[in-house]
Amino acid sequence: MRDLVRINSLKEAFSKNGILLAGGTEVLRLNSPLKKDMPLIDILPFLSDEIRKDGEKLSIGSAATFASILSCPYSPEYLKEAVSYMPSPQLRNQATIGGNIASWRDDSYLIPTLSASGAVLFVLNQDGKEERIPIMEYCKKGGIILSVSIRGDEKVRNFREGLTSHSHAVVTASFSSKSECYAIKGSGIFFSLEQAEFCSDMYGRAEYKSYLASLYRKESGRA
Amino acid sequence: MLDNKISFTLNGKKVEFIGDPLRRLIDTLREDFGLTGVKEGCGEGECGACSVIKDGKLVTSCIIPMGSVAGSDIWTIEGIRDTELGAIIIEAFADGGAVQCGFCIPGMVLASYVLLSEKTNPSELEIREAISGNICRCTGYDLIVESIRLADSRRRGV
Numbered sequence: 001m002r003d004l005v006r007i008n009s010l011k012e013a014f015s016k017n018g019i020l021l022a023g024g025t026e027v028l029r030l031n032s033p034l035k036k037d038m039p040l041i042d043i044l045p046f047l048s049d050e051i052r053k054d055g056e057k058l059s060i061g062s063a064a065t066f067a068s069i070l071s072c073p074y075s076p077e078y079l080k081e082a083v084s085y086m087p088s089p090q091l092r093n094q095a096t097i098g099g100n101i102a103s104w105r106d107d108s109y110l111i112p113t114l115s116a117s118g119a120v121l122f123v124l125n126q127d128g129k130e131e132r133i134p135i136m137e138y139c140k141k142g143g144i145i146l147s148v149s150i151r152g153d154e155k156v157r158n159f160r161e162g163l164t165s166h167s168h169a170v171v172t173a174s175f176s177s178k179s180e181c182y183a184i185k186g187s188g189i190f191f192s193l194e195q196a197e198f199c200s201d202m203y204g205r206a207e208y209k210s211y212l213a214s215l216y217r218k219e220s221g222r223a
Numbered sequence: 224m225l226d227n228k229i230s231f232t233l234n235g236k237k238v239e240f241i242g243d244p245l246r247r248l249i250d251t252l253r254e255d256f257g258l259t260g261v262k263e264g265c266g267e268g269e270c271g272a273c274s275v276i277k278d279g280k281l282v283t284s285c286i287i288p289m290g291s292v293a294g295s296d297i298w299t300i301e302g303i304r305d306t307e308l309g310a311i312i313i314e315a316f317a318d319g320g321a322v323q324c325g326f327c328i329p330g331m332v333l334a335s336y337v338l339l340s341e342k343t344n345p346s347e348l349e350i351r352e353a354i355s356g357n358i359c360r361c362t363g364y365d366l367i368v369e370s371i372r373l374a375d376s377r378r379r380g381v
Contacts, residue, residue, distance in 0.1 A: 004227055004244030004290045021244075024291040025268060028247055040244050040290050067280070088356030089334075091268055093280040094287070166269050166358075 003039040010046045010144055011128040020144065022047060022063060023096035026103045043144065047098065051075070056153045059122075062098025062145040066109075069097065078156035078174070082113040085158075085172070087165045098145040101138060107168040108183045111135065115181035115191065116174035117154040122147045136181075136191050159216040163203070170203045171212040175220035182213050193217055229293045234258075234302025244290030249273045251289055252299060260300035260329045264358070271357030274330035275299050281337045281356070300329035303336050312336060312374040319370030323361035330357045335371045344375060 005016050013020060018039035019027060027040070048061030053074040060069065066083045069075050070092065075083075086092050086109050100110045101121070115135045123143040124130055132149075133141055160172045172183040182190045185203045190196040193213055198206035229240045233256060240251055252258040252275070261284055264272035268286040275284045276298040303309035312335050315321075322328050331354055338345055338353035345353070350371050351364070359367065 004229075021288065021290050024288050025286050027245065027288055028286045040288065042290055042293075044291065088269060088271065088283070089353065090271055090274055090281050090283045090356040093277075094268075094282050 005039045005041045007041060007043070007046075010043060010124050013041050013043055013144065014126050014128070016041050020102075023065065023094050023099040025091060025095045026099060047096075048147065049096075053152070056151055058150050058152050060097055060148045060150070062101075062147055063096050064098075066092035066095045066097070066100075074152065076117075076150070076152045076154070076156075078113055078117065078154070078158060079110075079150065081158050082110050082174070085109050085160050085169070097148055101135065101148070102145055104139050104189065106183055106188050107170075107185050108172065108189065109169075111189055112172050112174035112181040112183050113156055113158050114148065114150065115189075116156045116176040116179050117150050118176070118178060120149045121145050122149065139189065157220045159212075159219070161212050168203070171209055171216070173213060173216040173220075175217065175222050180217065180220070180222060184209055184213065229289055231292050231294060232296045234298055240289055240292070242289070245288045248275070248284040248287040248289060248292055248297075252284060252297075258299045258301050262326055262329060264326070269356075269358075270327075271330045271334070271354075272327055274333045274357065276303070276333055276337060279337075279340075281334055283356075298333075300332055303333060306336075308339060308374075308378060309336055311378045312339065312371070315374035315377060316367070316370045319366055319373050321362065321367045321370035327357055327359040327361075331359070331367055335374065338371070339375055339378065343379065345371075347372075 007013055018041045020043050021040045022044050047063035049063040050061045051064055051072045052059045058074055066086050070080055070083050119135045120132050121135055122132055123145055125143040156174055156176045158174045160169050162169045170185050174181050182196050186199045186201040187197045198209045200206045249261055252261045262272040264270035266285050268283040273283050273285040274281055277295050312332050334354045334357050350368050
């Protein structure tokens with residue numbers, strides 16, 4: 001039988017070789033990172049779901065659900081738009097902002113818009129130290145996301161193409177005056193079009209995905 | 224500390240689950256507690272057939288591991304049907320011709336229950352948003368939407 005590990009502090013989570021359980025929408029889906037007999041480490045009791053406004057900045061606890069971000073009066077429109085790309089109210093009630101970033105999916109709902117907005121993550125790293133890192137560094141450094149800091153007044157344009165509203169995205173892209181970010185299905189997350197890679201799969205040909213990404217950049221006015 | 228004993232409330236009663244914390248909530252409800260009103264459709268959290276109410280929110284039980292159920296308050300169609308509002312919704316679905324094959328209906332009823340618990344006289348758009356995570360392949364949704372309006376009218380006595 002698999003074990004559910006209850007920890008006394010978040011630092012303890014790093015000493016166990018297991019999968020971290022927060023919102024829980026990723027661990028049971030196709031391509032789950034969970035290996036057989038790997039213990040499950042419940043970190044949700046240690047994570048905040050508070051959304052706090054501090055001037056133009058917004059601090060979002062990593063356990064905040066998509067639904068709570070959508071209903072929060074402080075949430076900027078670009079973030080609400082990206083959150084509502086997740087079409088099912090049931091999923092929005094479960095999925096957390098921290099989980100969506102940490103899973104680093106190639107059809108991520110939130111990473112493109114958060115990256116384009118210049119979001120900064122407050123992370124507990126593997127050494128047990130808390131640090132602030134830009135979201136683009138998270139895939140290299142990892143760690144447990146404690147909160148996400150964004151600017152509410154940033155202008156971000158989001159684009160997304162999926163075969164249906166309930167399908168995983170083929171391409172999700174977001175642009176601000178300072179940066180751009182692409183989630184390309186089958187390839188990964190990229191922080192410039194020049195670095196982006198495209199592959200052909202059941203979601204579409206590489207040329208189709210490349211066309212969409214180029215079109216979005218042009219429409220955003222960054223081309 | 225390792226813990227495989229998970230306590231939660233199910234349809235108003237305190238229950239205990241002992242087993243794999245990664246077991247899906249839907250499997251526990253159907254196989255351990257015999258609550259077969261919870262249906263499995265896609266198994267990926269997308270179709271809404273397995274919807275249950277967890278701590279007042281509609282969620283899909285096929286992607287919820289038992290490990291995240293500890294201390295939660297879970298309601299299924301079997302518990303909701305005995306409530307006043309639940310009975311009104313179910314009767315309205317029957318009278319309104321909302322049911323064809325019926326597979327999606329437990330999830331639809333629960334989505335309606337959450338909506339009508341939070342809102343009085345919801346607009347058509349609000350109703351359609353509320354059931355947007357529940358996929359129906361038979362009805363085309365119109366009669367379901369009409370039945371939810373009927374349930375709302377009846378519970379308000381208009």
